[in-house]
Amino acid sequence: MSQSLHESAARINRPVSGAMGSRISKQSHRTSPTWGTRIVALLAMANLAMVMFTSWLVWSVSERWWLGSVATYAPRELLLVSTGLLALVSLLWHRPSLLFHLFAGLWVILGVVDWSLAPLLEPEHASRFLEETFDDDNDPPPAPMAGRLRVASCNVQDYQPAFGDVLRDLEELPPDVVAFQESRSINPLCEDYFADWHKVQVEYFFVASRWPLEVLGHCDDSPFDRSSGLVVKVAHPEHPFALANVHLMTARPGLRELTPGSILRGDGPAELAALTLMRSEEMQQLRHFIENARQGLPLIVVGDFNTPASSHVFQEAWGDLTGGFETAAIGPSHTAPCRPISFWPGTWPWSRIDHIRVTPEWKFHQFVTGDRNGSDHRLVACELELLPFD
Numbered sequence: 001m002s003q004s005l006h007e008s009a010a011r012i013n014r015p016v017s018g019a020m021g022s023r024i025s026k027q028s029h030r031t032s033p034t035w036g037t038r039i040v041a042l043l044a045m046a047n048l049a050m051v052m053f054t055s056w057l058v059w060s061v062s063e064r065w066w067l068g069s070v071a072t073y074a075p076r077e078l079l080l081v082s083t084g085l086l087a088l089v090s091l092l093w094h095r096p097s098l099l100f101h102l103f104a105g106l107w108v109i110l111g112v113v114d115w116s117l118a119p120l121l122e123p124e125h126a127s128r129f130l131e132e133t134f135d136d137d138n139d140p141p142p143a144p145m146a147g148r149l150r151v152a153s154c155n156v157q158d159y160q161p162a163f164g165d166v167l168r169d170l171e172e173l174p175p176d177v178v179a180f181q182e183s184r185s186i187n188p189l190c191e192d193y194f195a196d197w198h199k200v201q202v203e204y205f206f207v208a209s210r211w212p213l214e215v216l217g218h219c220d221d222s223p224f225d226r227s228s229g230l231v232v233k234v235a236h237p238e239h240p241f242a243l244a245n246v247h248l249m250t251a252r253p254g255l256r257e258l259t260p261g262s263i264l265r266g267d268g269p270a271e272l273a274a275l276t277l278m279r280s281e282e283m284q285q286l287r288h289f290i291e292n293a294r295q296g297l298p299l300i301v302v303g304d305f306n307t308p309a310s311s312h313v314f315q316e317a318w319g320d321l322t323g324g325f326e327t328a329a330i331g332p333s334h335t336a337p338c339r340p341i342s343f344w345p346g347t348w349p350w351s352r353i354d355h356i357r358v359t360p361e362w363k364f365h366q367f368v369t370g371d372r373n374g375s376d377h378r379l380v381a382c383e384l385e386l387l388p389f390d
Contacts, residue, residue: 037094040086044097047086048104051079055111062312063251063276066258066269072311073251075350076113083108114310114352116329148365149236150174152381153302153356155181155247155336156374159190165374167193173381177234179245180206181304205230205245216242217293219286223278224249228286229303231293239386242294246286246303249279276313283307283317298361298386304377306353321357324367324382335380338373347373354380361389 054071061068083104090097109115152175154166167189170178178194183206186199194208201207202218204227212235219229229246254272262268283305290301301321307314309323325333335354338347354377356367363385370379 040090040094041097043086044090044094044100044104047083048100048107051083051104051107051112054079055107058112058114058310062310064312066263066272069251069255069272069276070258072308073255073351076108077350079108079112080105113332114308115332116325147238148383148385149176150381150383151177151179151243151300151302151356152379153179153181153245153354154370154375154379155304155354155377156183156187157376158182158184159187160375162372162374163187163189165372166370166379167374169370169372169374169379169381175381176210177243177300178206178208179243179302181245181247200230200232202230203227205247207232207243207245209234211235211237216295217289219289221285221289222249222282223285224282228282229290231290233295233297236386240297241386242290242297242299244290244294244299244301244303246301246305248286248304248306249275249282250306251275251279279307280313280316283313287317298389299359300362300384301357302355302380304353305355308352309355318355318357321359322362322364324356324358324364324380325352328364328367328382329369333367333369333380335369335378337376338378339376349378354378356380356382358384361387363387 054076057065057068057071058076062072063069083101087098087101087105090101110117150173152170152173154169156163156166170193180190182204183190183201184204186201186206190206197208197210198213199206199208200213200215202215203220205218207213207230209232214233214235216231216233218227218231220227222228226249228248229244231242231244234241234243251272254275257268257271259268262271290299299321301318305314305318309315309318309326332352334349334352336349336351338349358364364382365385366383368381370381372378
């Protein structure tokens with residue numbers, strides 16, 4: 001009996017080996033996270049919180065607070081970069097954290113970076129006429145469908161650095177009405193391209209049309225002592241309409257005032273808030289001017305607004321107009337900046353500050369952004385149909 005008890009005790013105290021021991025060891029490893037895995041998990045949660053906070057700043061706070069202004073004008077795609085890098089870390093050290101990054105990535109795309117997926121929900125908008133391909137490169141570009149017209153707009157930055165690229169984007173449309181901003185003179189290439197068109201130039205606004213033009217008004221009543229818009233009447237053969245070509249003040253001077261010292265003192269945010277108030281006043285004055293000048297005609301507003309549509313400043317002045325990007329674009333359609341910046345490649349614009357917006361008499365069928373850097377802004381263009389109205 002004593003020997004049997006000793007053998008039992010030995011079996012109990014014998015170390016576990018083989019497959020069972022391996023399973024217990026792995027289970028012990030899984031249930032005992034290291035400091036490294038804890039840090040990876042915390043970083044995943046912090047990144048998701050940052051994405052949600054940025055979304056709140058962009059869409060709820062906007063330019064009402066200096067940090068909201070920074071989020072409004074900063075390259076929001078950086079959140080995709082940070083999420084991707086942290087997802088790679090999670091893949092190597094803590095795979096359960098990938099769920100946080102998957103959710104964060106979807107939130108960035110759908111709720112932060114201002115991308116449009118409207119045509120995916122409405123198949124009739126899915127065609128993008130700027131990206132059409134042809135069997136023969138010498139084939140002429142397709143004409144717009146009956147009853148439709150094409151409108152293009154670009155801030156040409158005094159025709160620098162490569163205005164010919166802007167014209168090449170136009171040739172791929174081709175447009176019926178073109179509006180340029182920062183065109184203080186008529187470039188010789190511009191004269192050649194629009195030789196047989198009707199043209200108007202006032203200050204640094206240029207409009208060309210296949211149909212006759214009439215100037216309805218030029219707004220130079222701005223808090224910044226500058227011209228902010230030109231309104232013309234386009235004598236379309238089916239029904240005349242009004243087109244407003246606008247160029248509004250940028251937020252950059254106020255954003256440049258934000259330094260760690262100025263934020264702590266409070267004078268940087270105060271300067272930015274004052275500029276934001278003046279920009280809002282300029283937009284409201286211009287919108288009022290356009291409404292008085294358009295003579296009740298169907299209206300198209302195009303140009304360099306220098307403000308994303310997510311900004312409350314933009315929405316207060318233009319939010320009642322239908323946006324081509326929101327209605328008929330796919331992807332980001334970012335338009336600026338198209339110039340080298342110390343922290344960002346110049347061939348990848350991150351902000352959508354050039355817009356085409358219309359009154360309810362119009363229907364968007366297509367909206368596209370140019371892919372060449374002929375200016376520091378990308379060209380934007382759309383195809384429109386004028387609906388029956390009283």
